[in-house]
Amino acid sequence: MLSRVADSLFWMARYLERAEHTARLLDVHLHSALDLTPTAAERRWRRLLLALHSQPPAAGVTPYAITQALTFDMSNSDSIAACITAARDNARQVRERISSEMWEQVNRLYLHVRHTSMDEMWSGEPHLFFRSVKEGVHLFQGITDATLSHDEGWWFIQIGRYLERAMATATLLDVHFCPLEGSDAEMLDYFEWVALLKSCTAFEAYCKVYTASIRPEDVAEFLLLNAEFPRSIRFAADMIQEAAQSIGRSSIRRATARVERLAGRLRAVLDYGQVDEIMTDMHTFLMSIRRMCIQVHDEIYRAYISYPADEALKGEGAL
């Protein structure tokens, strides 16, 4: 497979995952902010911005301005519209490589988002819009699984998606468990833990394991270390390692060993992690997870995508 194609598949998946993550967070927030005092609501909106690595919009920290900036603002490269546009651009780059059905779905999603206006959404039912984005992405993933050969290209899609998920979830946990000094330092209440779980579509799955009694360390254990729940970081790490191994098998390049080693280390940290130990310095732990994800990402690029040509010619001989 062309290196450029691998690059596009990888980023297509990352951008769609990012759009879905943002849609989910906004949906939960708009809903739960309804029962909050104005100061509590503003604090939560600021936390949401932190969780998405976004700056407060120039128009002020109002629900409308933040929703606009995170949903439709094309100058914000992390907005839902910008992410879906970027995903579609990447899909266009590899249009002959993905299935027609995949292309049609990402194109439909793009047309839907670009043809919806902020005011139309805001005055209607924002929930329906965010749900349509989430479902659009889920449908794309389903179509991908059903219509694309599960070959090397498919694994590049998986690794992009789960790297994005692991890093986004780590950031989300960080802003909830490790509030900044000062203004945000008081304990989160019950409803906020529920909102966190819902932000990961994890509330129902959590209750099945721990019942509806919400304890922060259980929430942390579930979202970090649960092996079966698809939005936990451990689940993502398992998938990342499996993808790294599958990609490595289809390549003759020697450099692949490093990718597999880094992915294996990330997985081991989560497979053998203990929540009580992690809780003693949650922030450091989460940052090391993010760092390991970035290392896997960099190493994939070095091994498969932007390797130096003369090294490939001399070191291993060309095919």
Add this chain to the structure above:
Amino acid sequence: MFASYDIDIAWDEMFTADGQPRPHYLPLYERLTNLSAEELYRRQQAADAAFLYQGITFAVYGHGDGTEKIFPYDLIPRIIPAAEWSVIERGLTQRITALNMFLRDVYHEGRILADNVVPRELVYSCAYYRREMRGVRVPRDVYIAIVGTDLVRDADGRFLVLEDNLRVPSGVSYMLVNRQVMKRTFPMLFEGYNVRPIEHYGQALLETLRALDPMQRPDPTIVLLTPGIYNSAYFEHTFLARQMGVQLVEGRDLLVHDNRVYMRTTAGLQRVDVIYRRLDDDFLDPLAFRPDSALGVAGLFNAYRAGNVGLANAIGTGIADDKAIYAYVPRIIRYYLGEDPILPNVETYLACNEADRRYILDNLDKLVIKAVGESGGYGMLVGPHSTREQREEFRRRILAAPRNYIAQPTIMLSRAACFVDGRVEPRHVDLRPYILYGEKIVIVPGGLTRVALRRGSLVVNSSQGGGSKDTWVLND
């Protein structure tokens, strides 16, 4: 449905001069008259939605915002009976054979120039002449592997050649997609017609490219080189790559080492044998041609010259579709084949000939003036539809650079029935069949019928508001 259908001096594809449907259109005509306008409109909507959702779009240059438009599609097919097609097929085969011999000759011995059949200075002054190709042997001596010739029909119903597109002709994907959409939205129209299939075009194209492998290996690696997603024909590039099952590459995916071409894959570098390039000569190799090209591959020309990679089309084929050389094609056919042309040219005046130039300048309001190196309907003056200022502008341009202009009488392109604004009305059309030349010449029975959708307009180019329709070639 046909209430506002008028028949004028242009040849009508569907009706005879006294308003009777031609025999090969009769079943279609009857089926259409039994349909309501709403029914047609509904199917038109369904077809448009299919194009939009599949993203079958092209980018229009000069609009800056990078908007993608769907290529307007007309529901009513254009029908070509077997006897007419066989003339077209023989005529194109003859013409392409001769043009290919001309290219080989010009870049090697130059017999036709020595014999003064084509003026030497006309060839050497052509912007597409590539001195670097002198004496370069190309695989199988095939220069023009992929051609899309523009044909028009005059008021007597004769097919004439309007343009030979010998560089990187586009539009074949629309021929294929129009048929797909037609079958999906209007299957019943096919009943009773014996329409020849065109779906094997991808396979035929692949065979043609295989034939150009300089090493003649059993399983050569073939790639399609695209300028990228901002090119107006990007959809077509992805479509053809998929139809053939070959990699779609950009210049940055390829590299040349030791005069061999490689592509960068996740499993290392892989050797490339044949390149179907959808990139103009100028941009192919920054070392040999335009140094500012970021789309090409440094060193590609040397690899080609060394015989390590096949290119379709060869470099420098643009001389044979220069609009001034075009005027000589009938002579070129006689010179190499000793035959009369089966498909005539449109009468052409060259501004670089003094007598012709005087005639052109005296008749600017009647002629179509074309810049020799332009295509896609750019750089063109349609005399009868022009303003005085436009004519004066062209007079200045012609006098400043006579070699750059030719003129042709305004051809009343034939008209075909189209579904416009809830009615069936006639619109002017042309026809672009696609010719493949590898081991032998293959023409898929069909082509792209382009439609000038504005009433009375004679310009069918997609960049100028043209559309297209499915084209049926019938079996006997």
